[in-house]
Amino acid sequence: MTQMITESLVESLARERAFQLLDKGTAYEILGPFDRMESPHLVAQNIVPQYDDGMIIVKGTLNGKPTVIISIEGNFQGGGIGEVSGAKLAGTLEKVLKECKNDQTVYPVIIYDTGGVRLQEANYGLLSIAEISAAIVELREYVPVVGIIPGKIGSFGGMSLTAGLCSALIMTREGRLGMNGPEVVEQEAGIRELDSKNKQLIWKMIGGAMRNEVGLADIVVEDDVVNFKNAIQSVWNGEIELKQRTKQVDHFLTLFKSLNVEEKISPEQAKELLKNIAPKNSNTVPAPKETVNSRGRKWFEILTGGQKSISEIPSVLVADTEIKGVKARVIAVVPNPENPFYRARNGEVGLLEGWAIAKYVREAMVEDAHLEDKRLIVPVVDVPSQAFGYHEELFGIYLSCSSAVDAYASARLIGHPIVAAIVGKAISGAFLSHGMQANRLIALHDEGVNVHVMSKKSAAIITQRTIEELDLAAKDVPSMAYDIESFKKLGALYNLIEGINADNPSSEHAELFIDSILAAYDDIQKDAVRDLSNRLKTEIAVASGRVASIKVREMIEQQWK
Template sequence: MAQIITESLVESLARERAFQLLDKGSAYEILSPFDGLESPHLVAQNIVPQFDDGMIIVNGTLNGQQTVIISIEGNFQGGGIGEVSGAKLAGTLEKLIRECEKGNKINPIIIYDTGGVRLQEANYGLLSIAEISAAIVALREFVPVVGIIPGKVGSFGGMSLTAGLCSALIMTREGRLGMNGPEVVQQEAGLRELDPRNKQLIWQMIGGAMRYESGLADILVEDDIPNYKEAILSIWNGEIQLKHRTKQVDYYLSLFKSLDVQEKVTPQQAKEYLNTNQVNVNIDLSAPTEAVNTTGSKWFELLANGQPSISEVPSVLVADTVISGVKARLIAVVPNPENIYYRARNGEVGLLEGWTIAKYVRQAIEEDKNSTEKRLIIPIVDVPSQAFGYHEELFGIYLACSAAVDAYATARLSGHPIVAALVGNAISGAFLSHGMQANRLIALNDDGVNVHVMSKKSAALITQRTIEELDEAAKEVPSMAYDIGSFKKLGALFKLLEGVNAKEPNSDDKDQLVNAISEAYNDIKNDNNRDLSCRLKSDIAQSSGRKASIQVREMIEQQWR
């Protein structure tokens, strides 16, 4: 019997994957290893860098159609996104937007093999993923953004949010898609919540077959190059209907408002539930709960000027008010001790919170669509993290967070000025979901205001370091530090407010923040750009904070042909 030979993406390296998919003789690499552009932040931590930084960009044709493949190398730092690799991905998508605006249609394909943010570069990865997400939302208006998750690593962390934003997802059975890796869930929530040693359960929860059968992936393929090509072409030619899941806010919010998680839901039950077409859209979760006074809720009350929350979900506060004569919508995520999802009771962004944020941002877009003055949207940021839990991963918390990202990015592109106020913690996927898509970021200089991708405990676990070693490394690499002063060094802040009492604000503190918001609002109105490019234009970003990010984008432009 003749041996059947298959061409595997799962077993191939990132560069091989890109060239295997494209038409022979058509492909050339942009920013190849010969350009020697490596991460400037790894050597200081005794980590050997790589000349392509684990991100491969190959331009060519697929079935004769202009295509760019961006392929992530899972064998380098777990496919983690740092400054250079993140800039290569974001910068390429931004270049495609400009080409499409000129009428040059180029199809993007992203091959995922990533654990999310590269913890050794931390907040650089956070900024990059926000920029990647923003670019995907903008680019989808021109061409389908196709994501492929073939296997080995899968797609996790902040990069799972970008996968959720793709127009269509292709997966194999070997592929995995989830926000928090099983080991991190166990670290944060305990072994009883999720045992990462139970590999069969993990694949039943977040594996490619489960995601496809639950309606969260579009095509399931066997690992062979012709199968991937056929799947891609079926998306391009319209055979596969684009689901736009992150826009299906009412459907998913209704699902998660009515879900009973008092006992663990099995993967089979979850699959059946996600495929149901009948949900109770009238369930009301807004019955009064015991108030929890947090930094975020205090600032929400101050800025709301007596306006009550209109939100149907107690853990997300929403109010329409006036800030210095400008109509504004405030949004804050706060603790709810009675949250039906017990892993999201302390102010985390979970299933309900992500979809609820999306609902009220999109509501503002819809209400203001015919208005010449789009409402100012103010995310008040005091979020400890996304929710770490079994049910969160099973039901796709990544997609809930993607929906929030999509809503904020869409609002910004629609002309809504967004000014995020960082008054407390701004951690990980929660910050990506709630705040990082803002036109401008304002922060209070307070020891309670921290920005990072993960708790120190989990960061130490993933990087195989002690907390003391992490703190020592942060002295050399500011992006690894948690304090807001170090985050300012990256150049993304519009303003850092001094002398404001974050935890017990008074009327003078409120006035300072209101004045800063007004200044940011006017700055946005005077700027023709609706993307996030302002974060690369500040003096700090250009002189030191984002030099590599800027250089990568310049080199992509130079090498494009």
């Protein structure tokens, strides 16, 4: 006999979901609609804003434990993350972290119903997701961060990386977890790569049951509020082992090195492969027959003096060097036309790349664990995007990217200075994985240096605009623009380096670039703060770039009881 649902979480709105989970009479909303903290960037684009910006924060108790529920409203802009909504989520986690550090434990629960970054605010979403990720990585050391993916939309885009970082994930069978939505994969790679209308296949690939069966989600529940409450409690009570999946680097890298994807692997086959603890016949990924020049490779070679990469993955270059006496590990993602994952041959961050980045960042952490002055880590950023592909979604590219985020954030927190040098494209999940967790960001002032969440063509299709209309909107909303000057207006850049030929630098240009990295390094060394809050304290951020982000955090502090 089918069990009757007494109270559905899936069918409820975000605010209802939060109040349903908390003990009755204990819950109150922080930064609710009457505070009218709406997005300041939508009206200029003829989009009606919402007073809570689609992000609900409700504090109370759950089974008597102090709890804060952060619930994303999928019915507003597809649950997209903009400046205000992103600041509400990041700011709440930062406040919980502060409470936990003061021995006032608060349990955070995030309810995901999101397609990722809100394209109408683009780079604000990228900055917010980096800050959300940083907060989760630090907060997990004090209290489990529980993520719930109940259904409707699921968790996609950059927000899937934050889901991958959660201590535990609770899903329904209706819930979906992937980096690139099926429609986006079809749009980028073609219907032969993935037919987004084949719903049965999609759920077999990225649905809650599949993610749970292969160990990428911790609990699958039937849709009833009491079931979600019990699942949360089981995480808190220690009944559910916290897998720390993003730290299982050797396991996943060994698996993906062993895969042959010349023919499509079915979800059923993938299930068996992902269940294996020790995949066999692991081989080193073949090096490219011809080296493809790219900006990332060029500047990697400049920084390392042409040293040979120590990486076992040819698309991830890694070398240890001294930059004017400062010990450094330099990491770059570069094209590899021989990459066995054919959707990641042009410098994209894919299954191999994310885990490889994590491997070599964590290796530096282990090697320097006994040192007071830990080596500088320099991600050289020239990444066109994450890989869009069937196998990437099937095997969890979101987790590969989460592992890189986790590694960089963890290294930063234990004292590794990280200076990300943007020399080319810095797009979407690839930039979140490789660069955005740095203490300081520097960039070349060059028209080929772009920061965004998606290619212009794709962004135009999804927002139902022409490319010309996108460019026009970007004049009023700098966060939508692709050029590095517009990104600078958001206040996150430490330095925009002028007068360098990005493609054919002279020795003087190389010297200027190196000096800029060392200036950022020195600035980090003078700063006791190891989180990403410096991006909210720059003159540009305070004056104009992150005004709403700062205001949201102030209001959370004021309304917290």
